Amino acid sequence: MTLVLGLDVGGTSSRALITTLDGARAGFGRAGAGNPVSVPLADAVTSVASAVRAALSGLDPREVRSxxxxIAGTGRFADPVVADAFSDAFAALGLTVPVRPVGDVEVAYAAGTLEPCGTVLISGTGAIAARIEDGLMTTTADGIGWLLGDLGSGFWLGREAAALTARELYTRVPDGPLTRSVAETVLGTIPAAPSRQAADDLIGALHAQPPRHLSRLAPLVSEAAEQGDPQALAIVDRAADHLADCLAEVHTDGPVVLAGSVLTGSAPVRAAVIHRLARRLPATATVLAGPGELGAARLAARLA
Amino acid sequence: MTLVLGLDVGGTSSRALITTLDGARAGFGRAGAGNPVSVPLADAVTSVASAVRAALSGLDPREVRSxxxxIAGTGRFADPVVADAFSDAFAALGLTVPVRPVGDVEVAYAAGTLEPCGTVLISGTGAIAARIEDGLMTTTADGIGWLLGDLGSGFWLGREAAALTARELYTRVPDGPLTRSVAETVLGTIPAAPSRQAADDLIGALHAQPPRHLSRLAPLVSEAAEQGDPQALAIVDRAADHLADCLAEVHTDGPVVLAGSVLTGSAPVRAAVIHRLARRLPATATVLAGPGELGAARLAARLA
Structure with missing residues (x-):
């Protein structure tokens, strides 16, 4: 039997998928954060190895041929300390082929389509559109991080929801599903009267946590939008405008793959983006990406 | 002789002005950061006392009658530890009247006009518009901090300039005055060719510093706008749109006071804001605020 291994390694979890060359699932494993940008190198290697070990359960690691x-930030593997730490761990698991690091953007694209050329639009914690030519990322739009851009990302959605709630608290009691749920999530309560203090407390609490954590409020936008909340729907529409503009900056032809936790997990944002793409790019096929490890396994099969 | 003392206490400096009731200057002193939000309480008190001591030089502190x-965050003075630390230091300098903490927004307004009712628009590191009635702040617009808002502030100007430069670096060599000066300031060099690495380095460097430091790039926007750089002028125009919208949210009648380091220090932003206000509020008098300590001394004279 010829097997391939695909890994999706991120700042939250590491997932390993083993398939046959035809894509039939043979094993799966998951563990904690595996990106050495997010956690210490030794912990990252332990997580990734643990996911691979679970995926190899009952299989012969020598049958893995590719x-x-x-992983985001493949440049880190130019450092032999990083590269060796991972390759030593893989060898210890009995793997006899090297594990090739590939950018998470290219993997997200491969998780949606087998076409060699197309475009991927990712909205997760961040947001980026990337042109893919022969499987490789060429030009990009946005993707410049939460501080400077990532418009339409989970961070952006959470920030818009928080800003709306802060402004509202100064002048009136939040009465919409979105602003009520944001106030309750951040303050633990919904003030009974307009309150400068409550607004200042909300702003203070959000400044006191890592800014990226604003993305945790993004699901509240989706939930409120699903209830028809006009304030949430307006934020969703603006997110979709940003994401469609971002895609249009780099798309030329081929399919468009939608990926990332916001586009795969938020039905309102996904629907609003698909609606815009249908109008702006009527001849383009739009597909939703599967899990990253599936994209990685597909790339491994192609390289085998 | 009856004297009054006005203090402008911030996170960067503390300034003390002593005038007669008529506003004639009698003494001035300055020292380092005096806001206990920014520095330890003991250091804050030392700075403020040092500024007052210098201002009192050659004067009888008993003649100060008000x-x-x-200071931003007057709520801190509800804590007796904070209030007592300051009042003990003032008493040690021979002052026989209490020093009343007043919000920096109300002081900024008083630094521009003697009218009891009007509106103040501040753009410094942050941005806020506030309605003033009988000298007291009533409603506000924006002022919700760099993470959620402060549109048109120094932080916002710096972020727009940085985002523009990052996007440009991916696809071409920066050739405008603004993007060239941002690249040079952040990277120490202007890349000779389009470079993903240079863009990633710029983004990484800006994420590695406290986000507020983006306001340090704001003067580059003003300088490039003064050279006629269309990219800088576009950012200035958007800043002015945000600031004019912010003011319009709360302004009803009376004069408009422009305050804060951006509105007092950036000629292009100030001109663009004044242009918009002349069009949108043709009957309104627009005045530029003087220094905060002047506003505080005026309020002290009114209370005397």
Whole structure:
């Protein structure tokens, strides 16, 4: 039997998928954060190895003939300390082929389509559109991080919801589903009267946590939008405008893959983006990406 | 002789002005950061006392009949530890009247006009518009901090300039005055060719510093706008749109006072804002605020 290994390694979890060359699932494992940008190198290696060990359960690691690890910041593997730490761990698990690091953007694209050329639009914690030519990322739009951009990302959605709630608290009691749920999530209560203090407390609490954590409020936008909350729907529409503009900056032809936790997990944002793409790019096929480890396994099969 | 003391206490400096009731200057002193939000309480008190001591030089502190300290976050003085630390230091300098803490927004307004009712628009590191009735702040617009808002502030100007430069670096060599000066300031060099690495380095460097430091790039926007750089002028125009919208949210009648380091220090932003106000509020008098300690001394004279 010829097997391939696909890994999706991120700042939250590491997932490993083993398939046959035809894509039939043979094993799966998951563990904690595996990106050495997010956690210490030794912890990252332990997580990734643990996911691979679970995926290899009952299989012969020598049958794995090709392996790809999708990870943000592949440049880190130019450092032999990082590269060796991972390759030593993989060898200890009995793997006999190298595990090739591939950018998470290219892996997200491969998780949606087998076409070699197309465009991927990702909205997760961040947001980026990337042109893919022969499987490789060429030009990009946005993707410049939460501080400077990532318009339409989970961070952006959470920030818009928080700003709306802060402004509202100064002048009136939040009465919409979105602003009420944001106030309750951040303050633990919904003030009974307009309150400068409550607004200042909300702003203070959000400044006191890592800014990226604003993305945790993004699901509240989706939930409120699903209830028809006009304030949430307006934020969703603006997010979709940003994401469609971002895609249009780099898309030329081929399919468009939608990926990332916001586009795969938020039905209102996904629907609003698909609606815009249908109008602006009527001839384009739009597909939703599967899990990153599936994209990595597909790339591994292609390289086998 | 009857004297009054006005203090402008901030996170960067503390300034003390002593005038007669008519506003004639009698003494001035300055020292380092005096806001206990920014520095330890003991250091804050030392700075403020040092500024007052210098201002009192050659004067009899018993002749000071009224004193106002303009400071952001007057709520801190509800804590007796904070209030007592300051009042003990003032008593040690021979002052026989209490020094009343007043919000920096109300002091900024008083630094521009003697009218009891009007509106103040501040753009410094942050941005806020506030309605003033009988000298007291009533409603506000924006002022919700760099993470959620402060549109048109120094932080916002710096972020727009940085985002523009990051996007440009991915696809071409920066060739405008603004993007060239941002690249040079942040990277120490202007890349000779389009470079993903240079863009990533710029983004990484800005994420590695406290986000507020983006306001340090704001003067580059003003300088480039003064050279006629269309990219800088576009950012200035958007800043002015945000600031004019912010003011319009709360302004009803009376004069408009422009305050804060951006509105007092950036000629292009100030001109663009004044242009918009002349069009949108043709009957309104627009005045530029003087220094905060002047506003505080005026309030002290009114209370005397």
């Amino acid at each position: 392996a790809v690890m999708g | 004193a106002v300290m303009g």
